[in-house]
Amino acid sequence: MKKLTLLLAATLIAAPTAFAASNDGGHHKGGKGHGGKGEMRMMRQLDLSDEQQSQIKEIMQTQRDQRQADKKDFSEMQAYHAQHMAVVSSVEFDEAAAKALIDQQLTKQSERKLAALKTQHEVFQVLTPEQQVKYQEIHTEQMEKMQDKMQKRQGGKGDGKGKASN
Numbered sequence: 760m761k762k763l764t765l766l767l768a769a770t771l772i773a774a775p776t777a778f779a780a781s782n783d784g785g786h787h788k789g790g791k792g793h794g795g796k797g798e799m800r801m802m803r804q805l806d807l808s809d810e811q812q813s814q815i816k817e818i819m820q821t822q823r824d825q826r827q828a829d830k831k832d833f834s835e836m837q838a839y840h841a842q843h844m845a846v847v848s849s850v851e852f853d854e855a856a857a858k859a860l861i862d863q864q865l866t867k868q869s870e871r872k873l874a875a876l877k878t879q880h881e882v883f884q885v886l887t888p889e890q891q892v893k894y895q896e897i898h899t900e901q902m903e904k905m906q907d908k909m910q911k912r913q914g915g916k917g918d919g920k921g922k923a924s925n
Contacts, residue, residue: 801897805890814885822878826871839863 802815839860846857886894 801894801901804897805886805893807886807890811885815882818878818881818885822874825874829871 802812807815842856842860842863846853846860849856883891883894
């Protein structure tokens, strides 16, 4: 019984860790807005000068370095998983502890999003006024394409609230 409990605990701890690692902690490589292929494609469309390219590379590298440093703080991750296990394995469900754990994760997520927005702002400030206008136009086009894709995915699936009505 003790071995089964330990195996279950190890599985519950490893699953979120594996998921986080596979998803790069919410920072998908190659994703738009995170210095990936989409962002770099947009930058090529803006005809950046060599100096602008250098400045933007430096900004992006600083953000990448910070994300890597954050990932290496295993003590924080271990503390989260210990708290998670305490909530899951307790005899009585502790809603206050669960909410505190959720709030802690939301705070970290908010900090990551804030850092990403700050980076995007810094990159935008490197652009000339003409490039800024073009950047906004490209961004608007990308958002429209994304909306179209989302609508196509939802098409034929009913009202999006469960089973399709007949």
